[in-house]
Amino acid sequence: MMPLDSVTRMLRCVRASRALQSYLDGEADDLTAAQVTAHLEECRRCALEAGTYRAIKRVLSRTAGASDQLAVRRLRAFGRTLAEPDSPGA
Numbered sequence: 001m002m003p004l005d006s007v008t009r010m011l012r013c014v015r016a017s018r019a020l021q022s023y024l025d026g027e028a029d030d031l032t033a034a035q036v037t038a039h040l041e042e043c044r045r046c047a048l049e050a051g052t053y054r055a056i057k058r059v060l061s062r063t064a065g066a067s068d069q070l071a072v073r074r075l076r077a078f079g080r081t082l083a084e085p086d087s088p089g090a
């Protein structure tokens with residue numbers, strides 16, 4: 001059984017990562033943007049994920065295949081392995 005504190009933190013991360021996409025696309029409302037910004041400052045893991053998304057978006061904006069959804073999914077999965085500190089082989 002996880003401590004309640006960890007569960008609360010995890011839920012905050014889930015909410016933040018859901019909002020992250022629209023936040024990085026500049027589509028989040030002010031309240032959401034402020035919440036995501038605050039969370040990224042206190043959560044290294046989500047900050048790392050945000051950095052990965054930003055890098056992916058930079059690459060895609062320079063690439064002709066920017067609409068290649070499979071490539072985007074692969075890059076996101078790769079980003080998640082980077083953001084996962086417990087991943088095997090680390």
Ligand SMILES: [Zn+2]
Nearest residue numbers: 013016043046
């Ligand atoms: Zn987080």
